[in-house]
Amino acid sequence: MIDIAVLGAGPAGMAAATEAARRGARVMLLEESPLPGGQVYRAPPAGFGAKDDPDRREGDALRAALAASGAEIRTGCRVWGVGGGPLVPLGAADAPFRVDALGPDGVPFAVEARALLLCCGTSERILPFPGWTLPGVLGLAAATILLKAQAVLPGRRVVVAGAGPLLYVVAAKLLAGGGQVAAVVDLAARREWLAALPALAVRPDLLARGAAWRAKLLTARVPVLAAHRVVAAEGEGALRCVAVAPLAGGASRRIEADALCIGHGLIPATEATRGFRAAHRYDAAAGGWVPVTDADGRTSVTRLYAAGDGAGVRGAAAAPAGGRLAALAALRDLGLLDVAAHEAARAGPATAHGRACRAGAAMARMMALRPALVAAIPPETVICRCETVTRAEIESAIGDGARQMNQVKQYTRAGMGPCQGRLCGEAVAELLAAHVGGREHAGFATGRIPLRPVPMRALLGEFDYADIPVPKPAPI
Amino acid sequence: VDAGAARDMLGGVAETLRIAGIARPGEVAFTHEGRRIVAPQGESLAAALIAAGIRDYGAGRAAVCMMGVCQQCLVRVDGALAQACLTPVRAGMVVTAA
Numbered sequence: 001m002i003d004i005a006v007l008g009a010g011p012a013g014m015a016a017a018t019e020a021a022r023r024g025a026r027v028m029l030l031e032e033s034p035l036p037g038g039q040v041y042r043a044p045p046a047g048f049g050a051k052d053d054p055d056r057r058e059g060d061a062l063r064a065a066l067a068a069s070g071a072e073i074r075t076g077c078r079v080w081g082v083g084g085g086p087l088v089p090l091g092a093a094d095a096p097f098r099v100d101a102l103g104p105d106g107v108p109f110a111v112e113a114r115a116l117l118l119c120c121g122t123s124e125r126i127l128p129f130p131g132w133t134l135p136g137v138l139g140l141a142a143a144t145i146l147l148k149a150q151a152v153l154p155g156r157r158v159v160v161a162g163a164g165p166l167l168y169v170v171a172a173k174l175l176a177g178g179g180q181v182a183a184v185v186d187l188a189a190r191r192e193w194l195a196a197l198p199a200l201a202v203r204p205d206l207l208a209r210g211a212a213w214r215a216k217l218l219t220a221r222v223p224v225l226a227a228h229r230v231v232a233a234e235g236e237g238a239l240r241c242v243a244v245a246p247l248a249g250g251a252s253r254r255i256e257a258d259a260l261c262i263g264h265g266l267i268p269a270t271e272a273t274r275g276f277r278a279a280h281r282y283d284a285a286a287g288g289w290v291p292v293t294d295a296d297g298r299t300s301v302t303r304l305y306a307a308g309d310g311a312g313v314r315g316a317a318a319a320p321a322g323g324r325l326a327a328l329a330a331l332r333d334l335g336l337l338d339v340a341a342h343e344a345a346r347a348g349p350a351t352a353h354g355r356a357c358r359a360g361a362a363m364a365r366m367m368a369l370r371p372a373l374v375a376a377i378p379p380e381t382v383i384c385r386c387e388t389v390t391r392a393e394i395e396s397a398i399g400d401g402a403r404q405m406n407q408v409k410q411y412t413r414a415g416m417g418p419c420q421g422r423l424c425g426e427a428v429a430e431l432l433a434a435h436v437g438g439r440e441h442a443g444f445a446t447g448r449i450p451l452r453p454v455p456m457r458a459l460l461g462e463f464d465y466a467d468i469p470v471p472k473p474a475p476i
Numbered sequence: 477v478d479a480g481a482a483r484d485m486l487g488g489v490a491e492t493l494r495i496a497g498i499a500r501p502g503e504v505a506f507t508h509e510g511r512r513i514v515a516p517q518g519e520s521l522a523a524a525l526i527a528a529g530i531r532d533y534g535a536g537r538a539a540v541c542m543m544g545v546c547q548q549c550l551v552r553v554d555g556a557l558a559q560a561c562l563t564p565v566r567a568g569m570v571v572t573a574a
């Protein structure tokens with residue numbers, strides 16, 4: 001039994017594990033990637049160089065502190081099960097949390113912890129449009145991983161589209177890597193960016209980087225289409241061109257490209273908090289459904305904590321302080337830190353968190369879901385790629401009486417495939433929300449294990465049906 | 477297209493999509509649907525396929541999220557299902573459609 005299990009080694013998880021382990025707690029940090037870092041601070045694979053940039057330095061600092069903290073680091077692990085804690089029979093008291101995972105070698109293991117700290121980050125929202133399943137269409141966040149960690153261009157001539165600062169990060173990195181950017185297609189009007197600037201005043205470093213990205217695009221004569229959206233991706237078997245149009249309506253134009261990097265914001269990963277039946281609230285400006293937490297990351301479930309973007313999108317800069325606050329709260333709740341020491345220790349990270357969150361919230365608002373994009377999806381467009389379910393089929397299920405996300409899933413199989421609704425869930429929920437009076441009423445699909453697909457044989461281990469004791473039939 | 481020409485063509489694409497000036501480990505060879513592909517050891521399989529000009533990993537599916545979420549880049553590696561974006565390239569691996 002350990003004190004604290006931390007899920008996710010992004011900036012929040014690395015800082016949380018570091019803080020708790022430094023103060024003497026027995027901590028295990030579990031991460032799916034081969035190295036700690038998360039998406040923004042993702043480390044390149046062993047033996048790969050990377051261009052020096054502020055993200056690289058920040059990530060290296062967090063990794064170094066983590067390595068020196070004494071926390072047990074288990075990378076390359078797929079966590080598929082969370083349980084224990086409140087999920088025990090009524091009346092059974094004080095059960096530890098249990099985390100089930102597959103190790104990098106494919107060997108399953110489990111760990112029991114007195115407290116569970118979730119730093120599961122986000123996944124990218126990509127709202128469907130005709131042609132979005134064509135090879136050559138990929139996410140904006142995907143492009144940053146390809147460019148930063150793998151140093152591979154997604155294509156020779158790339159359209160970068162969607163919402164938020166990632167647009168300009170990706171476009172600038174494409175140019176720096178020798179790629180061609182055919183166009184940046186920004187959902188936001190220029191006035192929306194201008195309105196976000198005052199909140200960024202506390203982060204002059206970000207403002208400077210943003211200005212440098214814009215300058216690079218200007219120098220390279222990259223067209224930046226403000227208040228535009230992608231209408232369709234076209235091509236036979238692979239992307240050939242991207243049709244774009246003004247958001248306000250009007251004629252579309254075609255841009256030749258062999259890759260389209262598109263993203264419509266970030267969605268907090270809440271499958272674990274949903275699995276524990278923690279209280280959630282819908283907050284579009286924080287990315288959607290988020291667990292209800294206090295200022296220190298305590299969820300509604302005793303000794304279950306959430307920090308970083310998985311608790312509401314506030315960006316990588318805010319995440320380490322959020323992780324530290326949650327770790328300190330867990331230490332106090334476990335009796336490993338007295339009240340006075342806790343109050344003294346949390347003051348620094350609380351201030352840092354508040355400041356970083358103001359800038360992060362402004363960026364998160366730029367990436368909030370735009371319902372108009374879902375309304376524009378044609379009926380024959382596939383929404384759920386795993387199970388090939390179209391908008392028309394989803395609306396037919398709603399017409400038949402589906403009123404909650406679980407029902408739409410059961411009627412249509414949308415969200416039942418291997419991605420478990422992570423790619424289609426936002427569009428399905430918006431389509432439903434339009435009929436039931438908002439996302440709060442549409443709800444979310446129940447969080448269930450396995451949290452990620454895992455091979456059956458890895459879970460069964462040496463199990464054999466012949467080993468099941470079969471009682472002798474009772475005499476008649 | 478004979479195998480040699482296909483290899484040259486893929487090699488040409490690979491040259492242009494890998495960003496220059498980045499230190500990389502030595503290259504190893506593996507196969508995808510019977511084609512020989514060369515990539516730095518440890519590069520993600522999804523990146524290696526994109527760099528080799530292969531976008532369709534089978535049945536029109538291609539890498540979307542690159543972070544293990546979307547399951548669209550599912551392939552078989554030496555017979556077992558694997559997400560290409562989470563699988564490092566190893567010498568001799570046999571990659572087929574899922």
